Amino acid sequence: MTTTFPAGSASAQHPAAASAHALTGKRRIAFASYVDENYLPGFLVLLRSLALSNPGVCEDFVVLYDDLRPASVARIRALHPRIVLRRVNAGHYDSYVKGDQDNYLVRKAYFILDVFRLREYDTVVTLDTDMVVLGDLGELLKLREGLAAVPQFFYGRHKLNSGLLVIQREYLTDAFCARLDATGRSGDYELDKHDQGILNAVLDGDFVRLDARYNFVKRRLSGDLPVPEDTAILHFTGRHKPWQGGEAGYSQAEERWRAYEMSDADFHAAYLALGGTLHHDLLVHYGTPHVKRTGDVESARKVAAAHIAAGEYQQAVDLLSAVRIPLDEAWPHEVLGHALMSVSRYEEARAQLLLATAAPNRAATAYARLAQISWVHGDNTEALRYATAGLSVDPTHRASRLWAQRAAAVPAQEQGSPDDQLAHVAFYMDRQGNAGDKLLPETVRLGFGADTTSRRWHSVHAHRLFDRAALERVNARRGLVIGGGGLFIPDTMPNGNSAWQWNVPDEHLRAVDVPIMVYAVGFNAFDGQSYRAERFNSSLRLLVEKSAFFGLRNHGSIEKVRALLPPRLRDKVRFQPCPTTVTRQLLPGWSDPAYREDTVLLNAAYDRAGLRFGHDYGHFLAEIAKAVRAIGAHTEVRCAAHSLDDERLAFDLRREHGVSLPVIPMYDFDNDAIRETYAKTRLVIGMRGHAGMIPFGVGTPIVSLISHPKMAYFLNDIERPEWGVSVHDRNLGAVLTEKAVAMLDRHAETVADVHDRQRLLWKVTETNAAELRALLGG
Structure with missing residues (x-):
């Protein structure tokens, strides 16, 4: 259906x-x-x-x-x-x-x-x-x-x-x-x-x-x-x-x-010798023939690092594998190890990374990657050992600290019987991680019932290798739910088994013998970002074939995924809104806030900033400063940071334009506090997908700062594209101010419109829920 x-x-x-x-x-x-x-x-x-x-x-x-x-x-x-x-x-x-x-x-x-x-x-x-x-x-x-x-x-x-x-x-x-x-x-x-x-x-x-x-x-x-x-x-x-x-x-x-009348060989060498930021396309275009011609290891490292930054992991492996890396050249070994682990050649990656630990300036990063490989394989003891070694080299090393925290975390004890549980593949965010990703797994579970605890659910972290033992645990449950984030993205935690976020080999995906339900997953490629087509497409086709229910969170994702599938599979892909957008309907005992603070929450995202802003970040910042001043004449504007990096907006506004904003560290909040904070404000202006969908789901008006297609996808689905404005808009400050002030002036009317739009999504969710209940036998 x-x-x-x-x-x-x-x-x-x-x-x-x-x-x-x-x-x-x-x-x-x-x-x-x-x-x-x-x-x-x-x-x-x-x-x-x-x-x-x-x-x-x-x-x-x-x-x-x-x-x-x-x-x-x-x-x-x-x-x-x-x-x-x-x-x-x-x-x-x-x-x-x-x-x-x-x-x-x-x-x-x-x-x-x-x-x-x-x-x-x-x-x-x-x-x-x-x-x-x-x-x-x-x-x-x-x-x-x-x-x-x-x-x-x-x-x-x-x-x-x-x-x-x-x-x-x-x-x-x-x-x-x-x-x-x-x-x-x-x-x-x-x-x-x-x-x-x-x-x-x-x-x-x-x-x-x-x-x-x-x-x-x-x-x-x-x-x-x-x-x-x-x-x-x-x-x-x-x-x-x-x-x-x-x-x-x-x-x-x-x-x-x-000075610029030179041979191609001299030109390539001159470009590779430059310092500072080198553009990926130029570095690859000039560096590849230069490395082939010279075998220069340092140039190969630079080009391979550019490949990795663009998600071109196999190209990085091929390039560095073709040159002779001296044993004492730690940095190229570390980059090759990074590339190898990103295509799931883990044992080869370990060997390269262990060589890189010999140099003090690369050791912390190499140890952090070794910890990551161990964690991916479920070995927390070894992961903690490597992460601790990284911190001993550099006590401030952020990645080593992250892996130490993950490896030392005590897993929650499951209380239910496998016969009564659903397995759930998701990205389970760390305590100080992205607020939206932190909230998602629980909200996905609410789509299947009020009990989101381990009595009903068996957690499967998407980024851990789905090996034979994990397969057996899943097959012992009633079904497998896959959902909780934009899992169809190539680079957050790359692997060569699927080329998307669930690290699942085809043979183990084929062996899942309980109903597979893909629930509200997003196709989250940025403008200018691509997947490793062959591996991703093959894994995607197999997943659709195996799924009893395959629901994507917006019609933009649906069209993207259908375009990658043979005709016989396209009709299996249907619409399932992100459950955060219908929070008011899903959360037991929810009641709309009796009052709202006289505030507007402003969120900006800085992951993959080059893809988001291009050459326009200075323009964006200046226009946001104008909007904050203008909106601030009506109500207080605060910075809502979903992650630590999001606080950069407040820093840059103050440094460049003398505009000060209080910062709300939502990355430190639990799920109830995230929902409550968004429910009690009058308006949210957000660049992250869930800085729009979460407030919308609790009934708060939104304006989306569009730097990623998914923002527009969502607004199109609720038939309100006018609730968005591009970060590149020439008159961003004036347009944003006009939209925000209009919503504040007609606040009750706008809240009612949010509720009305939400009913569209809830109707779809209810229909899908009935089908899922029948699939699971009630």
């Missing part, structure tokens, strides 16, 4: 899940250049200089072209992992009035205008191929408004130099292209300035002024002057280009250009 929403509701006709970008509003940024065979040497230098001057930046690079040869394209692709080729419509510009119709260079000067025909990006930065990047371009990537360029003084007026443009989405439109075409065909512009002349005629001075250091023209260095130290982009304007021999009087400038 497939659960459906009432006819006529939004979810009754639920569309396929939208793209992650469309849901989160995360800005898509690209660089762009027009490149031909004559200017190819300049473009290759431009690409090298961009990578070496901005090693942590890797966005799409759109190459507009009309005559590039395959060999040239191959050279370009070798220098950048995210090249997007786009052939220009050269004939389109033949109708433009030009100063010299027969000069092929003049004709090609207009082709960069094709950049305004791009529609898949929110921000595009154009760079002429006679430029070299010498400094940080981070400020350009943070720009959110207008069309920005460096002004230059022409004929008594400031006009833009089109060598560098930062173009926002409002200019990437058919309407703006029509204005460019009309001006080009009329000839009503400075013909000798080509594309630049058209842009200046159309904009008429209406552009955002950038500092000259972002387009520092060569002519300012006449007389062989040195390049100013703060120059970010040096532009070799004029007829004489460095790759054509250059021009007398500019030797110091041309030396800066020639």
Whole structure:
């Protein structure tokens, strides 16, 4: 039986899940250049200089072209992992009035205008191929408004130099292209300035002024002057280009250009030698051939670590296994051990990690990983021994302390008979762990009845290896419930057995002979995050085949999972809301609060911050500061920290904007205190999924700060997408304030609406509960 929403509701006709970008509003940024065979040497230098001057930046690079040869394209692709080729419509510009119709260079000067025909990006930065990047371009990537360029003084007026443009989405439109075409065909512009002349005629001075250091023209260095130290982009304007021999009087400038005229081998080595944050895509793209060519162990370690950070564990194993690691090189052994344990090659991982313990600077981390392997295998004694060894090396080592606490914890004594129990696979959070994950297992159990204790339930930690003994314990119970978190995520506790959070080998999953019920699990991949497709897909298919009930917590997850399944299995996947969203209905003896504190709770999440914020964290923080001040004029705003890392919001607001917030350490609360805190406030503004679902479930209005698709999935399911705002929204502060103040002003009405939306989810939950009772025999 497939659960459906009432006819006529939004979810009754639920569309396929939208793209992650469309849901989160995360800005898509690209660089762009027009490149031909004559200017190819300049473009290759431009690409090298961009990578070496901005090693942590890797966005799409759109190459507009009309005559590039395959060999040239191959050279370009070798220098950048995210090249997007786009052939220009050269004939389109033949109708433009030009100063010299027969000069092929003049004709090609207009082709960069094709950049305004791009529609898949929110921000595009154009760079002429006679430029070299010498400094940080981070400020350009943070720009959110207008069309920005460096002004230059022409004929008594400031006009833009089109060598560098930062173009926002409002200019990437058919309407703006029509204005460019009309001006080009009329000839009503400075013909000798080509594309630049058209842009200046159309904009008429209406552009955002950038500092000259972002387009520092060569002519300012006449007389062989040195390049100013703060120059970010040096532009070799004029007829004489460095790759054509250059021009007398500019030797110091041309030396800066020639510093990036190097072989691929030298370029790869130069990038690998950089300090600071190196972008994963660049590090892998340059580091892989460098390691293959040189066998350099330190480079292999860096590239393997980048693979691990991106969840590419097998690639890390393959890379480090292909080089000879000296016995006394501890760090590469530790990274290889980390990669091996992440693909469940545990014995090999132990050997590598034990070698890493010989070096004091890597020993604590290596001991913590050894403790983790022992804990995964159920050996608490050995896990505690390793964790204690890690703390003896570094008493402040957080991971060693965590594993020591887990290993030393006294397991709860089960009181019930196996015949009366359900086994429950979940992520059982530590005492000071994420508040939402802490609450989830108990709430999942409430979906099956009021008794959530060990009399009725046998706990199976998802992250521990599901071995033969665990299988026998599960098969002795009435059934197996899997639920309590976004278990379909690849990197929280990686393993090679399933490639999702339950560490279950296929052979043991096949051998489960009691009913399997997947209950309100989420598909929690971030925008930009992926799974190891083959292993995950195989494990997922087997799980769906084996399940008597397979319920996911939102329709976005349903669409994602169905897309990975063969047609015969897709109808088994149905909707089961997260039980936290119907807490008022599930919790025995629940009563709505008689009063609410005059507060608004604000939550922000910092796990995987790069995936959440991209280049927009500074913008987010500034806009949140505006909102806190504005909302604070109505009621007190407090920071609700689900985890220790969430307190960063309060620290950053105070340091950067002078805004102070009291912090509520919800990671320290028990489940009743978490629910009570959310029930007694007037509004919750949350970025974590359960900073929305938990307050909603206890009847409190919410506004979601969307940095992950699951936030939008939930709001779509309750037919209230207007209760969310993207963290990337250009006017985030004003939009958030407007939504929050409206909810506070109409509080009783909004609470009633929350209750009404909850009834939709409760109806589905009740229907599913009846089916589950029948499955379990009452």
